[in-house]
Amino acid sequence: MEISAYKGVFVFVEQRKGNVQNVSLELIGKARDLAEALNEKVYAILLGANVSDKANQLIAHGADVVLCVDAPELADYLTEPYSQAVCHIVNEYKPSILMLGATTIGRDLGPRLSARLQTGLTADCTKLEISEEKELLMTRPAFGGNLMATIVCKEHRPQMSTVRPGVMRSLVADPSRKGEIINVTVPFNKDKFRVKLLSSVKEKSEMVDISEAKILISCGRGMGNAECLSIVNGLAETLNAQVSASRAVVDAGLVSHDRQVGQTGKTVRPDLYLAVGISGAIQHLAGMEESDYIVAINKDKHAPIFQVADLGIVGDAKLVLKQLTERMKK
Amino acid sequence: MNIVVCIKQVPDTTEIKINPTTGTLIREGVPSIINPDDKAGLELALRLKDQFNAHVTVITMGPTQAEDVLREAYAMGVDRAILLTDRKFAGADTLATSHALAGALRKLDFDLLITGRQAIDGDTAQVGPQIAEHLDLPQVSYLQHLEFDGKKTFTIKRKIEDGYEMLQVDGPCVVTVLSGAYKPRYMNVRGVVESYSREVEIWGFAQIEVDESKLGLVGSPTRVHKAFSRGVKAAGELYEVDANEAAGIIISKLKEKFII
Numbered sequence: 001m002e003i004s005a006y007k008g009v010f011v012f013v014e015q016r017k018g019n020v021q022n023v024s025l026e027l028i029g030k031a032r033d034l035a036e037a038l039n040e041k042v043y044a045i046l047l048g049a050n051v052s053d054k055a056n057q058l059i060a061h062g063a064d065v066v067l068c069v070d071a072p073e074l075a076d077y078l079t080e081p082y083s084q085a086v087c088h089i090v091n092e093y094k095p096s097i098l099m100l101g102a103t104t105i106g107r108d109l110g111p112r113l114s115a116r117l118q119t120g121l122t123a124d125c126t127k128l129e130i131s132e133e134k135e136l137l138m139t140r141p142a143f144g145g146n147l148m149a150t151i152v153c154k155e156h157r158p159q160m161s162t163v164r165p166g167v168m169r170s171l172v173a174d175p176s177r178k179g180e181i182i183n184v185t186v187p188f189n190k191d192k193f194r195v196k197l198l199s200s201v202k203e204k205s206e207m208v209d210i211s212e213a214k215i216l217i218s219c220g221r222g223m224g225n226a227e228c229l230s231i232v233n234g235l236a237e238t239l240n241a242q243v244s245a246s247r248a249v250v251d252a253g254l255v256s257h258d259r260q261v262g263q264t265g266k267t268v269r270p271d272l273y274l275a276v277g278i279s280g281a282i283q284h285l286a287g288m289e290e291s292d293y294i295v296a297i298n299k300d301k302h303a304p305i306f307q308v309a310d311l312g313i314v315g316d317a318k319l320v321l322k323q324l325t326e327r328m329k330k
Numbered sequence: 331m332n333i334v335v336c337i338k339q340v341p342d343t344t345e346i347k348i349n350p351t352t353g354t355l356i357r358e359g360v361p362s363i364i365n366p367d368d369k370a371g372l373e374l375a376l377r378l379k380d381q382f383n384a385h386v387t388v389i390t391m392g393p394t395q396a397e398d399v400l401r402e403a404y405a406m407g408v409d410r411a412i413l414l415t416d417r418k419f420a421g422a423d424t425l426a427t428s429h430a431l432a433g434a435l436r437k438l439d440f441d442l443l444i445t446g447r448q449a450i451d452g453d454t455a456q457v458g459p460q461i462a463e464h465l466d467l468p469q470v471s472y473l474q475h476l477e478f479d480g481k482k483t484f485t486i487k488r489k490i491e492d493g494y495e496m497l498q499v500d501g502p503c504v505v506t507v508l509s510g511a512y513k514p515r516y517m518n519v520r521g522v523v524e525s526y527s528r529e530v531e532i533w534g535f536a537q538i539e540v541d542e543s544k545l546g547l548v549g550s551p552t553r554v555h556k557a558f559s560r561g562v563k564a565a566g567e568l569y570e571v572d573a574n575e576a577a578g579i580i581i582s583k584l585k586e587k588f589i590i
Contacts, residue, residue, distance in 0.1 A: 079459075079469055104490040108471045111456035114425060115463035120551030121424070123454040137555060143343050143451055149557045156551040194468040196498045198485070203493040215589070239590065258492070263453070272589045283343075293587055294566070295580060301570065311583050312568040313576045323577035328590075 006157035008065075009035040010043045010095035012086060013058060014105050016077075020054050022212070023101035025061045025170035027163060030128055032062040032171065034097060037130035043067055043095065047085050049075035052183070059179030062171045066181045067093065073188050076200065077105050080192050083112045088186045090117060095158040097136055099128075102162035110162050120153035121160040126167055136161070141263075141286055166211035166267045167290075208242060210259050215241035215272045218261055218288070221248040222277025222299065228318050229254060232276065235325045244268065246278050262287035276317040280305030297321070331384040331478075333375045334438055336431060336445040336461070337368040337403065339396040343450045364399045367446025371507035373514040375444055376407050378478060385409050387438060391419060391431055397530050404525035405517035416534035421547030424452075428460030430545055433538030435465060441501035442484070447472055447508050455506070462504035470497050471506040 009031040014021040024044075031042040044063035046054060048070065055066040067089055073081045086109070090098065098113075100106035102124045114121035127139035131152075136159040138151045153159040210216060217236050219229065229243075236243050245255035247262055261268055263283035273291035278284060280296070280303055288294070289308045296309035297317040306312040313320055341360045364372070378384045388403040390396050391414040400411035412434065419430050435443065443462075448455035455471070462469035474494060475487040488495045489508060517525075535545070543549055569579055584590045 079471075104472050104488075107455045108459060108469070111424070111454075111459035112463050112469065114456070115428060115460040118425070118551075121454075121456060122552060123452075123456060142453075142557075143341070147557055147559060150555040151552050152555045153552050194499055194503070195470060198496040198498055200495045201493045272584065272587075293584075293589060295583070297576070301568065306566075306568055309568075310566040311580065312566055313580065314568065314570040315573060315576055319573035320576045320580075323573045324580060327577050327581060 001155065001157060003155070003157060006094045006096040008040050008043050008093065008095045009038065009097045010045055010089075010093070010099070010158065011063070012098065012100040012106065012109070013044050013046045013054075014101050014103060015046070015048050015051055015054065018048065018051060018054070020057060021101060021103070021165075022170065022209075023103060023106075023163070023165040025058075026165070026168040027099045027101065028058060028062045029170040030163070030168040031097075031099060034128060034130055034136070035064075038096070038134060040096065041065055043093065045069075045086060045089055047074045047082060052181075055181045056175075057173070059177050059181075060173040060175050062177070064179050066179060067184050068181060069184050069186050071186065071188070073190075073193075076197050077109075078193070078195055078197060079108055079112055080195065081188060082109050083116060084188055084192070085186045086113055087116055089184060090158060092184070098158040098160045100160070100162045102164040106162045110160060114160055117158070119156040119158060119160060120151075121162070122151045122153070123162050125161045125163050128161060128163070135159070164267050166269060208258060210242050210244045210261065211266050211268050213242035213244075213268070213270050215239055215274070216244045216261075216268060216270045216291075217241050217274045217276065218244040218246065218278060219249050219255065219276055220246040220278030220284075222279070223317055224249045224252055224254055224277070226254070228277070231318060231321050231325065235321055235328070238325055238328045241272075241274075246281070246284050275305050275309070276321060278305050279303040280308065331378065331382050331442070332387070332438075332440045333378060333384050333442045333444060334387045334389060334435060334440045335368070335372050335375045335403075335408070336443070336458070337372060337388055337390050337399055338365045338446070338449045339363070339390060339392050339399040340365045340449050340451045362395075362398065364402060365446050365449045365451075366509035367448060367507055369446075369514045370509045370512045371444040371446050371505075372403060372406060372408070373512035374473075374476060374507055375442075376515065377512065378442070379407065379409075382478060382480060387412065387440070389414060389431070389434060389438075391415070391427060391434075400530050401525045401528075402517060404528045405521035406515055407521065410531070411528070412531045412533055414533050414538075418535045418542060418546050421550065422545065423550035423552045424454055424456040425460060425551055426545055426547075426549035428457050428464060429540055429549060430538065431457065432461045432464035433540035434533055435461065436539075437537065441482070443467070443502065443504045445504065445506050447506040458504060458506035465504070467502055467504050468499050469504045469506070470499060473505045473507045474511050476505065
């Protein structure tokens with residue numbers, strides 16, 4: 001493999017029903033950093049049916065070139081047509097780096113691509129940077145978040161990684177940014193299209209994306225009952241905050257899964273993370289420790305949550321929240 | 331109907347603790363288990379066995395002690411167990427692992443190949459789809475439920491972020507199963523006793539016909555550059571005061587930080 005022939009930082013842009021997902025904009029933001037360190041360009045791979053009008057949005061967020069495949073075969077995400085389209089682009093354009101969101105789409109497509117392209121893929125990276133040798137250093141948690149590992153892919157290209165939503169930050173859109181839009185035609189091999197999509201069902205009418213919230217009040221086992229939750233909801237309303245929860249509270253059915261923070265839930269980094277009755281299992285900490293300011297209230301002064309908290313209160317979370325709500329209302 | 335289930339022996343990461351002063355892992359005494367997603371996949375296979383009289387083979391790649399998870403699978407009710415083990419496989423990343431497993435799977439006849447979505451020690455969710463690609467089979471990941479028509483067609487519920495998709499595919503195909511999809515059955519007492527007399531087939535490099543350059547550390551495009559503990563963040567301020575005073579402290583801090 002002629003490594004030096006591979007250039008450019010490519011982002012697979014995820015769109016669902018024509019809406020570009022935030023994670024893709026976050027990746028384009030990160031791609032700018034990497035591309036500048038490499039002195040290369042940022043390419044956005046936009047796949048779908050009737051999606052070409054999204055190209056300008058990608059340029060405004062930092063892409064230099066948008067490679068657009070607008071084809072009826074790509075109307076809905078399915079592994080094989082999407083794999084064929086991305087592989088075609090990789091073979092034509094030879095990227096040095098290819099990033100995908102670590103979503104149910106990116107984590108389905110990424111490994112299929114890595115096997116087809118015979119290159120490495122590093123999942124769920126929390127940090128991406130360029131080394132002095134101009135290689136991509138990919139840092140990710142392992143052992144349930146207990147250990148961090150920095151991975152390199154020296155002799156294969158593209159260097160592929162997935163990143164979870166909320167980990168990187170998107171750039172503020174600049175509508176005056178200029179970029180190039182290239183329409184790409186893919187010669188599909190339809191004999192390989194063996195999975196059929198029968199239907200796609202949305203389960204939640206009221207979707208909340210806690211990773212977008214500025215303030216999160218997060219409840220743990222210690223607040224896991226209806227009375228405590230109503231206090232939390234009251235304070236959330238006063239502070240204009242969203243409510244999130246640890247796994248225990250979600251498993252108990254008190255809070256829906258889309259509000260779960262942690263290794264098996266979402267990664268969040270709000271301005272304020274108020275952890276109430278959360279002891280702070282490693283899996284939970286992995287999902288919130290990057291928050292700007294962390295306040296924790298817990299009865300147990302040895303609770304691990306206090307190791308990451310900027311401000312810790314040892315005490316009864318229920319009583320403290322009641323006081324807090326009362327004072328905030330004034 | 332023939333089903334193969336890929337399982338992995340993993341340390342129970344929920345039992346791993348961190349030494350708070352040094353920030354290093356405490357690995358001693360951490361039990362090994364069947365990876366939860368894989369175990370749900372095993373349960374799916376056994377339900378298809380109950381319903382359609384499917385023949386279930388289980389395969390794991392790992393060191394010799396990974397035989398334990400195969401015995402456990404026997405005790406749950408599988409028909410055949412294969413341990414894929416060889417020094418040549420050591421140090422494999424996901425791609426090299428998938429090449430070794432795909433090599434073994436080429437020797438087996440199946441209508442459905444089941445893997446877990448991801449293993450709790452790595453959380454990559456990569457090996458299942460990579461195997462599917464090597465074997466040129468269709469894949470459906472994040473399986474929440476599966477229906478089989480008794481002939482060759484599978485209807486699969488795939489869980490996604492804000493809902494689910496219903497997908498249809500004919501066997502042979504690869505599915506990756508979520509741990510919440512099927513509650514694994516318990517081992518039965520007779521099964522546990524008998525599992526020790528059942529044969530665990532040992533396969534190695536000689537059995538799989540895969541180019542050595544694709545296996546183990548040599549065949550791994552990714553390398554660990556460095557590994558480190560998360561480190562210990564400098565402790566913040568900790569107050570042990572009554573609720574009223576606590577509320578006051580929180581409010582003044584949040585004002586100081588311009589959060590409220």
